[in-house]
Amino acid sequence: MIYQDYIRVLTIDLTEETYVISQRKDLKAFLGGVGIASKLLEEHLKEDKPVLDSEQCIVFAIGALSTIFPIVTKTVAMFWSPLTGELGESYAGGRMALTMFMARYDAIVIKGRAKKPIYLSISGHSVEFKDAAAMWGLESDEVGRIIREREPGAGKRSILRIGPAGENLVRYASVCVDTYRHFGRLGLGTVMGSKHLKAICIYGKGSHEIKDRKAYFKAFSDIHQKALTTDLMKKYHDLGTPIGVSGMNANKSIPTLNLQTTFYEDISALTGEAFAQRNLIRKTACAGCPVGCIHIGQFRREFGPGYEYEAISVSYDYELIFSLGTFLGLKTSDEVLEMIEAVEAYGLDAISAGVVLGWATEAFQKGLITEAQTLVPLAFGDQKNYLKALKHISDRTNDFYTTLGDGSAAAAKLYGGEDFAMQLAGNEMAGYHTGYGSVLGAAVGARHSHLCNGGYGFDQADDFSMDTLVDRVFDEELHRCLLNSMIACLFGRRLYDRGTIVTAMASIGETHTEESLKQAAAEIYKNKLRLKKRMGFDQTAMKLPKRFFETPGGGTQLEEDVLNRLIRDYDEKCQTLFTKAE
Amino acid sequence: MSECLSLKLSECLTPILNECLTLISIRGQTLITTHFTCIKNFLKLFTFDRVEITRKKKREVGSTVAKRLRYNMNACIGCQTCSLVCSTLLGQHSLSESAIYIKTKGGLQSPYVCVVCVACKENIACLEACRTGALRARPGGGVLFDKSKCISCRLCVKACAIGAVQYSEKLDQPVICRHCGTCTRFCPHQCLWMEEVEEIAEVVEAIEAEALETSKTSSPTPETTHPKEGEAKS
Incomplete structure (x- = not known):
């Protein structure tokens, strides 16, 4: 905990309805965030039991600099992923990190399974196990409203909840945090559903007395000023992440029509500019972030005859425009927003949901599956049927949708079409097919996400070289172990170089050097690799869908x-990490 | 843009800005939005630095012009930087020890609202409720708090009709905005600013006396030369 020589962990047992606090001095060496969460997961993981066994756990952790420095806003969740069967690691913003910090918990471990649906009400003074039987089956938005009305602390609380997909154990169910942010990837919502845990409300009304006000204020002011004068504001506040849509398309890098191509002719209505001009109604931020990248878009829906309209607003981002837009051949921003509304309501990961539908559409076209299975004919661009399909996935309507709810890898294994089921080790691909960097990065990334090491970024760099690619991806993966221990939002990654982290840490009384931080990051990465091994993952045995090598990425035909070979080289570097230390 | 030109621009715009703000106080909120946005856009045309606009409005040390905190929430992104910075002045990382409180109108799908002292100049409810003399009228509106006279009765908290007096359980004292302006320096989207308040001669004298007293009795803090009452001595 800040200003203390220990990490403060709250461990909750849902089966027994008990909780304990522990002060863990031994965890302090792992800084915070992903560092402490991976250690706690290591302790609680039962690899001899099924992934969704009641004894498995969820670990939430905030970082060493959480929310008292600009853009350091994220909370990490670690768990055994029901989607990939290996490391589950996901990040969410919103107010969660701030409220955990104010409630004075560095980490929250949740294990066991409630006897009936419940929600947790956590504050600095108590943990309450509250009945949520009547909320079971409700959509995420509605649950948020109910808890908002039942619990105290407006402005000082964070509300996490799952939708029906999580309850029905769809393997890529997400957790919605404070309406607009999510633990999206790898099925945290599924794990919560398996624990009969519908929601968590964290109320942070506590505080921490500042040790050295002068030092802290100086460090804070300097970083705040730096944040406001970088291009962050322009890039992420003005148009937000969708600013990348037109550029990615121009570079022939945006996965389109189930990655049959990386260029979308009809992009004009899906660009950041198009969304801003037609749909943008407001912008918001995670607590502690001056940038405000969250863009809320609104669309109008006619729900009945006689000019019956409703206005619906949801948050949109680059990844969603790709997965629920170009990947499925949708044409307009309104259509994409309506798809987002559906994944929000059901509590599905937007990326996985879009990508599995991409596979299903092509499998349907190729005759691998029939309308008797899909219940509606699936075709690229047919948004109305996609909306119905999303509902079927969430409800697990029939055998086909049940399998589709297990992910594209599982579905392709059963029905065929593995060559175009666009996943890496079971995790559906992200919105970048930029070249070797994007595929390598996601393949070797600890959680197979584009954010593990930002491999796609190296493809676009002017000094791209195949000779240095493995080293750069490796170094970035390591560095992000450090950023994710703080836990800085990765949009602010350039702001938080090692030197800045050393200064910020010093201002709150934590003495580190760039070298010691580098070593800590290496230890954290090793923990993650050990965890992956225990979960049975072998990097070199991974099989990638052929489509990655058929469709050129960023103009490059990959072999x-x-x-x-790149994956093997990377794996060797990981091995050296272990031998070097011994 | 050269520094010289920025300076000239700001000189010629200050009267316009002042006039707009006067109009606002007469005609209300909508006008603030329109005029303020209009001016901001105009300044943007000349690539006028937004940070500079804020600085221009900042109270100068030793100035005899009283100021008070004002806000316009349409650009608020809910980052809560203002609250986090405010609590720092009381030596805390906290939302509860902050005099400015950001929440939503009704869930995150609705707009943000700012709960902070509006600097009442007449019928100051918290002041009237205080029986011990811990609160006294502040030049420019609102109150100044003296912790040594406070008995933590919380009558001021109850008295404020807009709920702008927070209560810190930890410090066992009310937390009331003293309009020091620190939060305005950190608002990334210029939702907060300091507004000049016209005062009659006697009040100006009172300000001078207060400023003199403050400079004698308290040492400057790193972030402001006007420390908050009840602030932990560093």
């Missing part, structure tokens, strides 16, 4: 052999 499978070359990529496999």
Whole structure:
């Protein structure tokens, strides 16, 4: 905990309805965030039991600099992923980190399974196990409203909840945090559903007395000023992440029509500018972030005859425009927003949901599956049927949708079409097919996400070189272990170089050097690799869908052999990490 | 843009700005939005630095012109930087020890609202409720708090009709905005600013006396030369 020589962990047992606090001095070496969460997961993981066994746990952790420095806003969740069967690691913003910090918990471990649906009300003084039987089956938005009305602390609380998809154990169910942010990837919502845990409300009304006000204020002011004068504001506040849509398309890098192509002719209505001009109604931020990248878009829906309209607003981002837009051949921003509304309501990961539908559409076209299975004919661009399909996935209507709810890898294994089921180790691809960097980065990334190491970024760099690619991806993966221990939002990654982190840490009484931070990051990465091994993952045995090598990425035709060599080289570097230390 | 030109621009715009703000106080909120946005856009045309606009409005040390905190929430992103910075002045990382409180009108799908002292100049409810003399009228509106005279009765908290007096359980004292302006310096989207308040001669004298007293009795803090009452001595 800040200003203390220990990490403060709240461990909740849902089966017994008990909770304990522990002060863990031994965890302090792992800084915070992903560092402490991976250690706690290591302690609680039962690899001899099924992934969704009641004894498995969820670990939430905030970082060493959480929310008292600008853009350091995220909370990490670690768990055994029901989607990939290996490391589950997901980040969410919103107010969660701030409220955990104010409630004075560095980490919250949740294990066991409630006897009936419940929600947790956590504050600095208590943990309450409250009945949520009547909320079971309700959509995420509605649950948020109910808890908002039942619990105290407007402005000082964070509300996490799952939708029906999580309850029905769809393997890529998400957790909505404070309406607009999510633990999206890898199925945290599924794990919560398996624990009969519908929601969590964290109320942070506590405080921490500042040790050295002068030092802290100086460090804070300097970083705040730096944040406001970088291009962050322009890039992420003005148009937000969708600013990347037109550029990615121009570079022939945006996965389109189930990655049959990386260029979308009809992009004009899906660009950041198009969304801003047609749909944008407001912008908001995670607590502690001056940038405000969250863009809320609104669309109008006619729900009945006689000019019956409703206005619906949801948050939109680059990844969603790709997965629920270009990947499925949708044409307009309104259509994409309506798809987002559906995944929000059901509590599905937007990326996985879009990508599995991409596979299903192509499998349907190729005759691998029939309308008797899909219940509605699936075709690229047919948004109305996609909306119905999303509902079927969430409800697990029939055998086909049940399998589709297990992910594209599981579905392709059963029905065929593995060559175009766009996933890496079971996790559906993100919105970048920029070249070797994007595929390598997601393949070797600890959680197979584009954010593990930002491999796609190296493809676009002017000094791109195949010779240095593995090293750069490796170094970035390591560095992000450090950023994710703070936990800085990755949009602010350039602001938080090691030197800045050393200064910020010093101002709150934590003495580190750039070298010691580098070593801590290496230890954290090793923990993650050990966890992956225990979960049965072998990097070199991974098989990638052929489509990655058929459709050029960023103008480059990738070769499978070359990529496999890069993966082997990367794996060797990971091995050296262990031998070097011994 | 050269520094010289910025300076000239700001000189010629200050009267316009002042006039707009006067109009606002007469005609209300909508006008603030329109005029303020209009001016901001105009300044943007000349690539006028937004930070500079804020600085221009900041109270100068030793100035005899009283100021008070004002806000316009349409650009608020809910980052709560203002609250986090405000609590720092009381030596805390906290939302509860902040005099400015940001929440939503009704869930995050609705707009943000700012709960902070509006600097009442007449019928100051918290002041009237205080029996111990811990609160006294502040030049420019609102109150100044003296912790040594406070008995933590919380009558001021109850008295404020807009709920702008927070109560810190930890410090066992009310937390009331003293309009020091620190939060305005950190608002990333210029939702907060200091507004000049016209005062009659006697009040100006009172300000001078107060400023003199403050400079004698308290040492400057790192972030402001006007420390908050009840602030932990560093």
